[in-house]
Amino acid sequence: MSSDHKLLAEANHTRRLHVGDEVYLRGLIEISNFCSCNCLYCGLRRENQNIHRYRMTPHEILEAALPALELGYGTIVLQAGEDPGLSPQTIAGVITDLKNLGLAVTLSLGEWNRPVYRLWKQAGVDRYLMRHETADAKLYARLKPGKNLYDRLKSLNILRELDYQIGAGFMIGVPGNSDPSHEADLALLADLQPDMAGVGPFIPNPDTPLGNYKAPSMERSLSVLARVRLVIPDAHLPATTALETLYPQGRRQGLEAGANVIMPNLTPLRYRQEYRLYPGKGARGQGAENHQSILGLLKELRRPVGKGPGHSVLWNKKIRQTKKAAE
Numbered sequence: 001m002s003s004d005h006k007l008l009a010e011a012n013h014t015r016r017l018h019v020g021d022e023v024y025l026r027g028l029i030e031i032s033n034f035c036s037c038n039c040l041y042c043g044l045r046r047e048n049q050n051i052h053r054y055r056m057t058p059h060e061i062l063e064a065a066l067p068a069l070e071l072g073y074g075t076i077v078l079q080a081g082e083d084p085g086l087s088p089q090t091i092a093g094v095i096t097d098l099k100n101l102g103l104a105v106t107l108s109l110g111e112w113n114r115p116v117y118r119l120w121k122q123a124g125v126d127r128y129l130m131r132h133e134t135a136d137a138k139l140y141a142r143l144k145p146g147k148n149l150y151d152r153l154k155s156l157n158i159l160r161e162l163d164y165q166i167g168a169g170f171m172i173g174v175p176g177n178s179d180p181s182h183e184a185d186l187a188l189l190a191d192l193q194p195d196m197a198g199v200g201p202f203i204p205n206p207d208t209p210l211g212n213y214k215a216p217s218m219e220r221s222l223s224v225l226a227r228v229r230l231v232i233p234d235a236h237l238p239a240t241t242a243l244e245t246l247y248p249q250g251r252r253q254g255l256e257a258g259a260n261v262i263m264p265n266l267t268p269l270r271y272r273q274e275y276r277l278y279p280g281k282g283a284r285g286q287g288a289e290n291h292q293s294i295l296g297l298l299k300e301l302r303r304p305v306g307k308g309p310g311h312s313v314l315w316n317k318k319i320r321q322t323k324k325a326a327e
């Protein structure tokens, strides 16, 4: 067995021991593609004139979420660019409505502030995804003009203080990253021990200043993903959309290299085409069709669909400890 194969097998084994064979399905709704940031790698950057901007209404969001109930997804992920046009109050209302339907809610709306995070927590939100993108502070500042890594990590800390389950993560092979094995990113994750981590390959987008750079190879992406499983063994790790967009068998290979989550896209097609972080995103079939292909794959892999909200192992341990302390 090559050392790469050994690494992937070890990650797969660790995944089974720590988080089991279940694969959790999280319905993704991309609620707005407005963004006030200008990240060098991302198609939603404010200077990109080649996409039509949209913002979904609360009614449209709830409608998009309904298939999650039929398909048995326990969680809805609301994602957007960093959009100052989103009203925190409106989002709070949507969170409460989704919770009343019995769904867990994850937000991925970029950096806000403590009062807003608190408002959303009071509305019932469960988790917040905020990738750290790169652990190299200088590179971070170059890739995300006007932003800094310190603020990002501060936001993650506030979210944790407010009792959110938190998600960090990074882009494999982002231009300017000089270390192919991403040691600094792995160390940051090991230190942070997030409940989940989104780790996927960089994909060049011709509508951005980094459009001429190369995506990492599949081997490299999978081995970094496997290392992530080993440093945060209890975390939820998706087989990311970027992984499945870039490589034909990406979803399957991700699930066999440590991943235990899939995030099927529930965004209405007319909007999804405009949520173009990178080319090819959102090209997969919608709703039932995509669902059937996921079920088929999980059957082949002998991996059951996770039932219930799919909170993190770390979170469930914390709840148990709190209960014990109260007894």
Ligand code: 5AD
Pocket (backbone or CB within 6 Å): 041, 042, 043, 131, 133, 170, 171, 200, 201, 202, 203, 204, 205, 242, 277, 278
């Ligand atoms: N390639 C891969 N991932 C990207 N993202 C944004 N642009 C790209 C790209 N060109 C990722 C970022 C962000 C997430 C929503 O999408 O990591 O956090």
Ligand code: SF4
Pocket (backbone or CB within 6 Å): 035, 036, 037, 038, 039, 042, 043, 044, 045, 046, 080, 081, 082, 110
């Ligand atoms: Fe905006 Fe996020 Fe894209 Fe940066 S990565 S431009 S913050 S959507």
